[in-house]
Amino acid sequence: MLESIILSLIGGLTLFLYALNYLSDSLKAVTGERMQFYLNKFTGNLFSGIASGTVITTLLDSSSAVIIMTIALVKSRALTFRQAIGIVMGANIGTTISSQIIALDVGKYSSVLMAVGFLLLMLAKKRLPKNIGRVLLGFGLIFFGLYVMEESVAPLRQSPRFAHWMQALENPLKGVGIGALVTLIIQSSSATVSMIIALGAKKLITITAGIAVMLGAELGTCSDTLLASIGRSRQAVKTGIFHLLFNVISIIVALILFNPFVQLVSAISGNAPLERQIANAHVLFNCIGVVLFIPVVPLAERLLNQLIREKQTIRQAA
Structure with missing residues (x-):
């Protein structure tokens, strides 16, 4: 068994x-170069940057893809480090939309x-309907992959050993360690949260x-963005490190206030199914993290500018 x-x-995870x-590649094909244009146009201040990062990550369904693209744009000087800060914070909010959709239990309708996506892709003559077909097919494959994972773990309900292992994850530090390790291996926080x-x-986790x-x-999820910043410009490196700093500080605060946070999620979710409560926790954590971090952004920006100076600045100082 x-x-x-x-x-x-x-199999389900690979498909997912x-x-x-x-889906990310298909949505990039639909938006084309307009994505870069909108990123640059609507990041004039921190709040518009957060909004842009949220919307674009919702569309692309991948915070890592958006942040890596942002790092590339910072390297090419199409965006500044200050503009990138808002996008990174918004990307953390945008990635929670997918968990809300996944919690709707739409796997049974994935076929x-x-x-519909396959028919549009095969039969449509024009580019736009074909691209829409690719997007629908991508969403269908995501939901079907999730459905396969759900059904595959159902027999574990009868396993005392698995139940004991899952109970150990109620220790916040152990749970964080396992979540980080799994995400490091599969390189997708969305996949980890979906699992x-x-x-x-299936009521196999509390x-x-x-x-x-x-x-x-x-x-x-910080690992792939840090890797993407290696060998880039100082501005791009600061973007990758800011993502790590933002996530680490948010996680530390959440661990310090872990029990009150769990109670808040339960109070807000009411009698919602467990999968919905987990999705709600994902949204709350990232939204609260962004709101609390906004006042600290100027300090974090100055700190990173001091620690990672431009080469020209170093010469002048010397």
Whole structure:
């Protein structure tokens, strides 16, 4: 039984990760160069930058893709580090939209989206309907991959060993560690949060453990953006480090106030299903983190500017 569960889970996860990349590429094809134009146009101040990062991440369904694209734009001097700060913070909010959609339990209808998308892709003559077909097919594959993961873990309800392991994740530090490790391996916080939601849908994880692993996913997702900043300009490196700093501080605050945060999620969610409560926790954590961090942004910006100076500034100082 264990072998079939693992194989099904790997299959569903692989399909989910492929669908995420496929959907991101498809949406980039629809938006084209306009995405870069809007990023540059609507990031005049911190709040417009946060709004832009939220909207674009919602569209692309990948905070990592948006932040990596932002780092590339900062390197090419199309964006400044100050503009990038708002986009990074907004990307953390935008990525929570997908968890809300996933918690709707739309996996059973994924075949409809895949069928409509495939027909548009194959039969449409014009570019726009074909691109819409790609987007629908991508969403359908995401939901189907999630559905496969949900069904694959269902037999684990009868496993005392698995139940004992999941209870251990109620320790916030252990949960954060596991969430960070899984995200580091699969390079997708969305996939990690989706797996937590899938476990919640089958009542295989508690809200406490789910929130702890979710916090770990937010830490693990910093790895790919840090890698993307290696060898880039000083401004681009500061963007990658700001993402890490923002997430680490938010996670530390959440761990300090872990029990009150869990109670807040439960109070807001009411009698909602467990998967919905986990999705709500994802939204609350990122939104509260952005709101609390806004007053600290000028200090963080000055600190990073001091620590990572431009080469010209160093010569002048010498």
